[in-house]
Amino acid sequence: METVYRRAQMEELIFSMVRAATIVLFAVFTLIPLIWLFINSIKQPIEYLATPPVILPSRPTSQNYVDLFKDPNSEAPLALKNSLIVTVVATVFSVLIGSLAAYAFTHLKWRLAPLLAGLVLLLGFYPKITAVIPYFVIMNNIGLRDTLLAIIIAFVGLNLPRTVWLMMTFFNDIPKELEQSAMLDGCGPWSRFVKIIVPLAAPGLAVAAIMSALLCWIEFMIASSLAVVKATTLPIAVSVYLTDKGMHWGPMSALGVVTVVPVIIFCLFVQRYLVRGLTLGALKG
């Protein structure tokens, strides 16, 4: 009996050590680049290419951040404003259109629904780079290139497959009797959606909105093909510091931090809902 107890204790100890090591490894891989980014953003210009390399700055400076927002040639203020607008508007439309489509696919008696739902899923799998040129050509032809509207339309298109499928999972988990009860109570499809389905799928809508917002905030490939000057977003503005004449490490790192910090704060606030929402979609309560 005692041997079994000791073996169990040993297993517990080994498991704890493996768990701790995994967490440390994960933190090293994910946090070190971020820490490195922040350290770079507060270094003196001479320290970037110093030999031997400077790990910690001798005299930390906030000049790079000041330049980002004070320098009249800096694109950062415009990029920040554009990113905010594009993220909010594209997220609202993605969730609105995506949840309506998901409701139609899951709740309305429609013979083509499974086929179309499969098609939407298929759209989520194509390599996004293949959409860059079509988007560029279409937006250029209809005169929307370098406008926020063009980027919003593209982002909504990017987000929709995932939003639709995520919301379909949530809607499928809502007992059909609730909707049948609402039908008998006198609700049509629209009021059933607004009064019954949406409140019950609120965690799912929150998850869809969070994931959509994150994608819009950091998307680079399609945005860079559609934005030239006026519609530039934060990831594009960061890339501007990579020039043929060299890299501007300081402002690039500072703008990188400006891009990343809102995401970190946002995730810290919403991670509880994100995890709960994702598991809610997978499990029946």
Add this chain to the structure above:
Amino acid sequence: MANIRIVGVSKRFGNVVAVRDIHLSVDDRSFVTLLGPSGCGKSTLLNMIAGLEDPSNGEIYIDDLLINKVPPSFRNVAMVFQSYALYPHMSLRDNLSFALKIRGVAKQDIESKVERVSWMLGIHELLDRKPKELSGGQRQRVALGRAIVRDPKVFLLDEPLSNLDAALRLQMRAELKLLFDTLKATVIYVTHDQAEAMTMSDKIAVLKDGELQQVGTPLEIYFKPVNRFVAGFVGSPTMNLSPCRVAVDGPRFHLRTTDFELTLPASPTSRSWAPFAGRELIMGIRPEHLALAPDAGEGDVRGTCMVVERLGSDTQLLVKTGANVYTLDLPGSATVRTGQNLRIRFDLDALYLFDAESERALSTPEHLASAGGICP
């Protein structure tokens, strides 16, 4: 309130026929139960009356108005679901008033109706709570209240007691009966529990594999089952059924099973057995019509007691007579132990005979039906 007429209704889901050619009339202010095992099509039939499913064939009338194409909300029926289907994000007050709000009823009228129904069902103190804060019985009452508050023509109840524990189910059974008697409502009630059906209904419609087997009062269903299925499904404990054959021996008739032979009572005091002579039959006898023989007598059947279930008011025995096992329901507390050899006495006037092939009832004990108030 209203009457309902179902004429030749069928429902197919792909190749599966869930409901087949049902004809059923529900009188105004009557309580009719659709009874049958799981998957027999009773809930599908209820959903078609509610408008939640479209019939593949046939017609449904409420008050002589064809409602096949009428949307659920315009049929003026209220449904209580097995899962109660309370809106979890709304308070009880909002749950009760939701349908009235949707229909544009004046705010004052809504308030007075909600008040009246909540007092009637004893849930007035709970009105500001959410469904998740309620017990099963309270949720059940709210679900009923949500139906009553609409003052519908027809109440449709889909196994509303099946999620409750046994004690609460008994209590709610009585409450429901009392409530619908008071409301003088037309009710269609779906259940697989024959005790619920027997105690609450004016009429029972028994279904099996989507087909209507029999419609009748509870006692008609119990005493005069039209076939083997109804006989076996209604009654607790269930009717004993075993294959048999009627043999002729001069003026006497004998009932032969694989295990024993019984001499049938002679005409004219009893039924005529001649039409069944030589046919493959199924013998049926209810457990309360089997008794332990107090002394050795002619025609008693020997068996071994396999199980003794003492329920206080009565004792149920499972007795093996050979290839067959018979259930006995004895009054009081019988002093029998497992493994004991017993002699069973059959009440031969209480025998049911069914055709072995078609399973239709060929002979039922009329005196039992008459004693139950059923005209022959």
